[in-house]
Structure formats: C-alpha cells, structure tokens
Amino acid sequence: MAACSFRRSIASQLSKILDLPPENLIKSISAVPVSKKRLIPADFQLSIDSITEDSSSDHSAQDLQLRAQMLAEKLKCDAVVTEISTGPGTVNFMINRELLAKTVLQQVLKDGSEYGIKSELFSTVPRQKTVIEFSSPNIAKKFHIGHLRSTIIGNFIANLKVALGHQVTRINYLGDWGMQFGLLGVGFQQFGNNEKLKSSPLQHLFEVYVQINKAAEDENTKKLAKDFFRKLEEHDEQTLSLWKQFRSFSIEEYIRIYKRLGVHFDEYSGESFYQEKSQEVLKMLEEKGLLQKTIFGLQLLQCFLSKCRKGTGIVDLSEKKDLSSFSTVMRSDGTSLYITRDLAAAIDRMNKHNCDTMMYVTDKSQSNHFQHLFQILKLMGYDWAERCQHVSFGLVQGMKTRRGEVIFLEDVLDEARSRMLQNMASAKTTKEIENPLETAEKIGLAALIIQDFQGLLSSDYQFSWDRALQSRGDTGVFLQYTHARLHSLEQMHGNEQLTDVNVACLQEPEAISVLQHLLRYDEVLYRSSQDMQPKHIVSYLLTLSHLAAVAHKTLLVKGSAPELAQVRHNVVMWLKSVWGTQGVLRYGSVRPALELLREYAPSG
Template identity: 65%
Template sequence: MACLFRRSIAAQLSRILGTSTEKLIPMVSAVPVSKKQQTLDFRVSVSSLLADGCLKFGSTVQSQARQLSAQLTCDDVVTEIAVGKGTINFKVNRSLLAEIVMQEISKKGSKYGIESELFQDYPCGRVIVEFSSPNIAKKFHAGHLRSTIIGNFIANLKQALGNDVIRINYLGDWGMQFGLLGAGFQLFGSEVKLKANPLQHLFEVYVEANKMAENDEDIQKAAQVFFKKLEGGDKHTLSLWKEFRSISIEEYEKIYQRLGVHFDEYSGESLYQEKAQEVLWLMDQKGLLKKTKQGTGVVDLSANDDLSVYAKMVRCDGTSLYLTRDVAAAVDRMKEYNFDQLIYVTDKQQCTHFQQLFEILKLMGYNWTERCQHVPFGLVKGMKTRKGDVVFLEDVLNEARLRMLQNMAASRTTKDLEDPEDTAEKVGVAALIIQDFKGPLLSDYDFDWDRVLQSQGDTGVFLQYTHARLCSLQRTCQNDVQVQFNPAYLQDPQAITLLQHLLRYDEVLYQVSEDLQPKHLVNYLIMLSRLASIAHRTLHVKGSLPKVATARFLLFKGTASVLANGMKLLGITPVEKM
C-alpha cells in the first residue's frame, strides 16, 4: 500500500518537527486523481500540522509551508517537493510506485487497503448491527430496501476490518397491529389462501380489517381482546401468531437470498414482552416511571422535571409499547453479547425514538449507552414498476432483473451466458445498491429506472460491466503473459494515474470506517472504473511486447481485484461475464 511512501515522508517531517513518525503518518494523504494526468502523489496540510500541535502558530500558513518545504529533501522515494496552497506536495519514484502498488495488491488480495498503517489503532470488538426489521405478516415493503442494504454494507465493512459482527433482524412481530390481523383472520381468513400465497393473503386480511376498524368499534374491541390474549399467553392465539411469524421469515429469506444478505439472528419485539415488564418494574424502583392523568406510564425527559417532554412506556391497560421493548432488547443484548458497539439502521423518521431510547438507558444508569448508535437514512421517492406505484420489494427486484435482461438482449456486446437471468439479477441488484449509495444516507432521493440501469455513467451497471470486461481480458490473455513483472513498463500516463488511484484505496476505506457513509467508496469505484476504461482503450495487452503485455495484464488484474473487493463490501456480487 502507501505505507512506504507515507512513512518516508512522515519520517522526514518527524526529524524537522520533533514529532513521532507514527503521529504524522495519518497526515500524509494521497492526492485524489482526475481523468487528466496527475503529477503529484501525496500532500501534507500545514493547517493539520498546526491543529495537531506539530507546528506552532506564527507566520501565515503559506509562509510556514514554504519554510517547512525548504527543509525537506528528495531521496530514493521522494523525487519532487513543491509548495501548494497551504500544503506541501510530494511526487514519488514512479518505478517504486508501480512496484509497491502491484506487489501489495497481489500479496494482500482481499485485505488490500485494510491491512494499512491507517488502521493500526482501529479498535476491533464485538459489533451488533440491527437492520432490515420488516413487520411480519406483511410482504417485504420496498421501504425496507434501504435498511437492508445499508445495514448489510455496515456489517460487511465492520467484519472486513476485523470485528466480530452479529447481524440481527429485529422483526416487528408484536403490538396492536397483530390484534387487528388476528381478529381479521378469525373473521375472514382462509387457510387455503394462506398456504397458496401466505404473505399476500395476510396483507389483504390486515388491509381489510384496518379499513373495517375505522367505522366498526366491534372490530377495534376484537383486536384489543386478541392482543390482550396474545400478551397473556393464550395457547390458540399464540399458535396462530407463531404460524404467521414462521411463514413470514420463510418468505423474507427468499428476498434476502436474492440480495445476498444473511442474518445471524432473527429477533423480534415478541421476545421482550416479559422482559419489558421487568424493565418497567426497574424503572419504577428507580423512581423514573410517572403516571399521566390518563393512566399512561411515562418517563420524564424534560429539563425541569415538569413532564413537558416525556416518553410513553406503558399503556393504561398495562400492555407494553415499542419503546419499552427496545429498552429491554438493548439491556438483554448487553447481557448476552457484551457488545462494544450496537448499531441501529432505520429511516430518519425514527430519530426521535432512538434519542429517547438512548436517553432512557442513560437515566437507568447504563454507562454503555455511548456504545449505541443510530444510523438514519432518507426516503426513496417515485419508485414505480410498469404496473404502477410499487409497494413490495419483490416487485422491484423482478423489475430490475427484467429490464436488465431486455437491455442485455439488445446490447451487441453481451456475451453468451450460461444463466442470463442470474447475471441480470446480480447486475440489477448492483444498480439498485449504487443508486442508493451515491449520496449522503440522510438524503431523500428520486428513483428513476432509466438512470439506474444505464451502462455508462455513475451506475452499478457500469461497475459490473467494467469488472466483466477486465475479467474477459484476463481470460483472453492469461496464457500470453510472463511471470516476471518489470515496473519500468508501467510508466505511461494512463498507468500512472490508475496506480495513483489504487494507492488511495486505504484512505477511502478509512474515511468510510469513520462516518459509515458508503458514498466515498462508491465514488472511488466509479472513478476506478472510468480510469480502467481509459487505460483499457490505450494500454493494449494483446499484440504488445511480452514484458509490456505482462506489466499491463497485471495492472488490469490488480484493478479488477480492488474493484471486486469494493463491490463486495457494498453488498454487490461481481459478475465475470455480461
């Protein structure tokens, strides 16, 4: 990786500033490339040196940059030093650049970028990621797509960085809506329809029961009675609920398989109904539980203890609430897993819920609350299939696969594939993920099928196409290359720019590990694909002299490896043909 270069530059600065080399290494950053030729490789910001106390405030930043630069010297590693705008810029030995990048990619494989000095102080531990969390007895809603793919990405990243990751799907499998569903099913449910199309039938029953409950108090009462029986452990009611839950998980797993997502544990609100009562008792003992005039149990979150801001914890009939069960779940997870981090991935509409959850855990005296984090995300607008407004994720995945199949069939470059449907599925999923991850997670975005599935541009299709083309090159030329690699044959401007970009991979991963925003990695991979496409057009392997062909072949092979690694972190399965 960039370790030799960063360390060499940091060591020079260390001698001048009297600061340890280790402290200075993270301040040496690779210069981002553009499609144009880039001459400089690394830079050090003088403002960063001042902020970290490595330099003392005195003259202007620009003046200090010039003074510091004058004390630095070129050597076998650094071939040029120049002053930029508040920075000192470094150009490294081009032959060394090619040699080290290529060696590191070859040697480290999937660990390239992760086994970097930037991560030497990265704290590894046990990380729980709770994501997806659909409501059982309902078809997988398209709105749960973001939670599923974002949570999967965070879990992939944490695992790649060496953490012990536990992926939890915390199902919405409890609450008054099951009272409504249960009451509705007892009135007009059909076992035959349930076996034929389980989630569709349960969805229809719930919609009908909900509609009836708006004008019929008897349905409302029946729903309350059903849920009360459920919380009381009535055998018949519980048996029906268990059937709904089992059916739902079975159906969801089909969708998860298509998305390449797996879970270590299927949890749910239902597991915490009894533990929620223990939490309420504990709150009462600590004097945290207050009663409103209506008899609702609440926790006062106001600054003046005047109940101007509070969180509802228990209904007046004694039944638990979503928040109560979440408190119980967090406490239980700490007991069971002793986690170092607990990450919740839900939409931004639940920000208040998690603020309240963390505040209540603090009030209860749990000093591990600071290990809990909510990663919120915005909404997707305008997601439609050809049949109209989309409700279910299955329809979105089917539409993506169908459209990709049609695009592939119409393309002159499409190769004969053993399983075109499988390829179309993987490319379609890549398109959905890249569209979702391009911007800040908190932003809402408008969904556009035509833009999502373009083969050129900032799309998942472009990434898959680039990877497939690089794999095709390897298949075609692998018998023509030699074992020995000479870095002197990777000095063309296009090769240097590609190597410079590969050099930055660890910095991008480090940035992503800091803020959990996949957009940094997406932008990096899109630029990598663009640079690879330019290089592919100009740096021919076939027909070149053997030593030149070998060097270029290995450069493209290394590029394909980094591209595949990055895609896998995002939750994309790279295709080798399309």
C-alpha cells in the first residue's frame, strides 16, 4: 500500500527521536484530507496528542503547538520527505512529488481490486467468523419499506467484512410464526385463491390479510384463528401444509426483490425453526433459577404495569433483584415469545457456526429488546454474549411515491426507476441505449443507497426524491456519472496500460490532489471497518468524484502531447479500476453501470 510505505518511512525517523517502536506510530500518522477550497501543503501529519503519554489530560493548544515545533526541529528532510512544517498540534510532512506519483500509481496497478485492503492498518486486526442477521421481513406480507435500511446496511457490513478477509454468514431471520398466521390461515380459507397465491403470493396474501382483519372483530373469527394456530403448533398435516405454501412462495418473492438490490443470503432461518427449542430455553431458565412466575405482590404489580397476565414467565434483569427491570419470556399458557425464540436462535447459531461475533441489524426501536436478549444470555452463563452486537439505525421519513405514502419496497424501487427514466428522457445528452430500464434501475438504486448512507446510521433522515436523483451534487447519480465518464474516456483512447510512466508529467496541482486523495483510502476503509459506518466511504468517493471532475476539465487527454496524453490516460484507467472495485460501488451493491451509462459521458 502506497500510504504504508510513506508512513513507515516517517515512523522510522520519528521512532529514533521519540524512542518508540515504529509500529506504535503508524496509526498516529494520517494522510491529510484534500481541501475543496485550497491545496493542503502537506501529505501526512502526526498528531502530537496521539503520542503524548499523558494524553488523557487536557493540553492547551499553545502547549501542543510548542511540542510540535520542538519535534519538527529535530526531524530532517530526506529522499522521501521534502518538507516538514507544523500545524495546530501537528507535525506535517510533504512527500517527494515524483515519488508520490510513482508509488501511488504502481500500488494501484499492483493491487487492483485489493487496493487499500492490504494496508498495515489491518495487520493487527484478526480475521474473524461473523454471523450477520439482517433484513428479516415477515412472511406472507409484502416487503415493507422499513426493511430497506436493514437490508442495505446489513449487506454493506457483510460485503465490507468479506473484502477484508473475514468469514461471513448472512442470515435472513424471517418472521414466520405467531398468532397472525392463525388469522391469515382462516382468511385464506375464506377469501384465498390458489392461482393468485402462485402468481402473486405477497400481494394476494396481503389482500387476504386486510379482508380477514376487517372480519376479526367477530368472536367466531377470533376463535377460528386460535384453533388454526393451535393446529399449526400441533403440526396438523393440512394446516402445516398451507403454512409451508405461504412460507415457500414468500421466500421466492423475496429472492426476486433481493436480486434487484444485489443482495443474497447464506441461510434463510425463521422463528418457526425455534418453536420447540424455545421450550428448551424456558426449561434451562427454570433450572438455573432465572424463570419467575408473576403470581403475587410486587411481581404482580410490575406485571400489571407491563400488561402481563397472571402466571406470565419473566426474567429479573435488575442489579438489586427487585424487578425494577425484567423481560417477559413466557405467556401465561406456557408458550414462548419473540425474545424466547431469539434466545434459542442465538444459542443454536453459536453452536452451529462457532463465530467470533454475532450482529443484528435492526432499527433503533428494538434496542431495548436486544439489550434484554444479551443480558439474559449472560445470566444463562454464555460468555460469548459479550461478542453479540446490535447495529441500530434510524427511520426514513417522507418517502412517498406519486400515488401517495409508500408502504412496500418494490413500490420504491419502481418509483426510483420510473423517475430516473423520466430524467434520462429529458436530458439533452442522453443517447439511445439497448436497455434503458436496466440503466434506470441501477442508477435509481445507487441514488437510494447513497442518500441513505451519507449520514450516521443511527439518525433519522428526511428522504427527498429530487435531492436523491440530481445528476450534480453529492448523490448516487453523480457517482455513477463519474464512473461512466471515466469508462467513456477509457473506451475512446484504448485500454492499454503502461507499467512505467514518466511521473514528471503528473505534477499539476489537479493531478497531485487526486494522488493525495488516493493516499487516504486505506484510512477511510479502516475507519468504516471499525465503526461500521458507510458514510466515511461515501464521503471519500464523493470527494474523489469532484476531484475527477476538475481533472477532467484541466488534464485533457485529447490534444495533448503523446507522452503526456498516455500518462494522463493511464491515470484515468487506474482511477476507474479503483472506482469500479472499491467503495460503495463494491461494498454497497451499487453496481457500476459501465457501458449502460455511456449516454451520460461527454467526450473529452
């Protein structure tokens, strides 16, 4: 990794002065972000605060500045570092310009799709086995828009971990059990149609569910629903056969939608898998003295406040064992609840996969549920509960189609494609293409994902179609536009790469800015891998897009001297190589449109 070789060189000189091992200094030396307003007169900087032994205490800006100046005076320029300066609490290093260009470009050419991944920043990060549960819709219901964030965030985390060498198992934990299936079963018996179930399962089951809910006020209907679910739990052959159809057809429909999103799963699981094992969990809780029945006194009062019924099973989670905090794990009739099945699922997964980490990607409203889940696992004696993690996210607000409020994900995907088609048709630069629907689908998906990934995952955000689909500005459309422009230039001037170029031809400020930005990629990747936030990579790629746009206007290939044109063209190809294989284009399933997007790419 290009940045690594420069960090090592700087760390080597610093270690002699600071009497610290070079490896202890590597992560304290960071590439300087490229400013949009001006060029930063340095490529790397060392934060004085990060190497101060008493870094826990507060240091005045004046004190840090003085320390930076004292350290800078002891350092010397060499064949790698050509200039040393100080900033607010930092020592700054300028790299030899020709060496910078040569090292970065050679590294990009050598590493290709693994550029950034081989960085020594990851050398101390152990390769792990991770189980990630995400998406998890309820079967027999259309894919609700609320599951979109879980799907694309979980997919981002899985893709990123795989790229970094981790072993990942992707699990879709379906909501496929519970009293609602008693109601749906009765509804299908009254209003269902087998042909409609086969041709459009989720739509038809949704219609049936709406109809039966209207009839559910009738006591007889409620009784029939309870009887149906009781038969389901007793594994009545006819009842179970109908439920299996609901589940099978639903999964087929989900797989089709996941294909549109570029998402796949290694395992389809569900609550139904743990119906019997949840009873084993209740037995374990009872044997360990953790299961309490709400019968009298404070227990009954607490239970009343949480709308429990007499005889409900709970686990006391309070430190003082005064029931100030508890979790309900069993109904009064002895049947399990959602959290009981989650306990059974977690234990089963750990036994099956023996993973290092187990991640759950759901919205932040379920934070309390997962806090209770992990606490109960610890109380049961499972130390690995410490390695379980809830990746929470906020809600999307204001997402509407032209027909009104959006309910289903497929409506959103269709709307994005439709609006993008309209934008393409009205654009003056649009050319005729073989499959405009496919192009619009990919650009629309990129627009949705990038708008979602620009902020903190835990934050709610206001969705805007107009903002998401803009071809200029910080949008997914702009990212695809940039990739298309690079691809067009490559096609126009050929794709032969030189392994040895005259880097003296790459000393313009615009070229140096691109090279400086490429230096930061491993740091950005490392940061995203640590906090699981895609916004770092999105921000990096958007800045790269703007730098590429400036370079496109100033570093012309067409009309330049042959040697200069060839060098610049090689930069285009290497930049496209990084672009097409890294960042959100890789980790977020935003597939570069390549030849499908040439209609956006002007010549030049």
